[in-house]
Amino acid sequence: MIEGWLTSWQAMPIAGVFVVAVVLHLAIYLAWGSAVAVSYWFLREKAHAGRVLDERPLFPSQLKSELLRGSLNCGVIAVVTVLCLELSDKPMSSGPMLAVELLGLIALYEVTFYFLHRLLHTKPLHAIHGVHHKSVRTTPWSGLSVHPVEALFIEAPILLFVLLAPVSVAALVVFQVLLHYFSAVGHGNYDPFARLPGFGWLKSYTRMHQLHHAHGTVNYSTFSPLMDRAFRTHEP
Ligand SMILES: [Zn+2]
Ligand SMILES: [Zn+2]
DSSP: OHHHHHHHHHHSOHHHHHHHHHHHHHHHHHHHHHHHHHHHHHHHHTSOOSEESOOSOOOTTHHHHHHHHHHHHHHHHHHHHHHHHHHOOBSOOOHHHHHHHHHHHHHHHHHHHHHHHHHHTSGGGHHHHHHHHTOSSOOTTGGGOSOHHHHHHHHHHHHHHHHHSOOBHHHHHHHHHHHHHHHHHHTSOEETTTTSSSOHHHHHHHHHHHHHHHHSSSOOOSSOSHHHHHTTOOOO
C-alpha cells in the first residue's frame, strides 16, 4: 500500500506534487513543533523534570513571526523536495537498503550542512543568517524561521545526495520527517535530563544548538557533535 502511494506520487503532475509537498512539510513542521512544545510544557509544569536552557524573554511577537516565516518557508523547501522526488529513481527500497540510504543521507547532510552553516556565518551572508539568529531564545518553531535563501541552503544537501546516488522516495520522506524532528528538538530550549544524575553526553547534545544561538561561533552541526569536534568548534 505504501509503495502504491509512493508510486502514485511519482505519477502525479508536478503542480500536484508541489501542493502535496507543501501540505506535508507544513503538517510535519507544525506537528513536531507542537508535540515538542506540549511535552516540554508537561515536563516543566506537571512532572517538574528537566530545566529551561535559556531564560531570556522571547522578542516581541516572536512566536507569530516564527510561525509565519516557518510556514512560508515550507513552500520554499517544497520546491527542492519536488526536484528531489522528480530525480529519485524508485518509490521504495528494501529494509536494509532503506537504512543504507538514510544513513548516507544523514552522513552527507551532516558534513555538507556543517560547512554551509559556517559559510552562513561569514560577513557577506550575515544579513541572510541574521534572520534565524534573531531568535536568541529559541522555540520548537525557530528552525524554519530563516531567510528564504537559507531555506534553500537547508535543503541543498538532500538535492546533492539525490544527484550523487540513487535514493528512494521512501528514504527522502523519512529523512524529511527526521530533519523536522531534530529541528524542533534542537530549538526546543529545554533539557529534559537536567535533574537526572549522569547522561552527560545527552545533556550536552540537548543544549548543543541553544549554545549556538547564545554564542554564535560554536556547534554548527545538526544531528551530532562529530563535525564540531573534528573542526574544534564544539562547546559541550
Ligand atoms: Zn547559525
Ligand atoms: Zn537554529
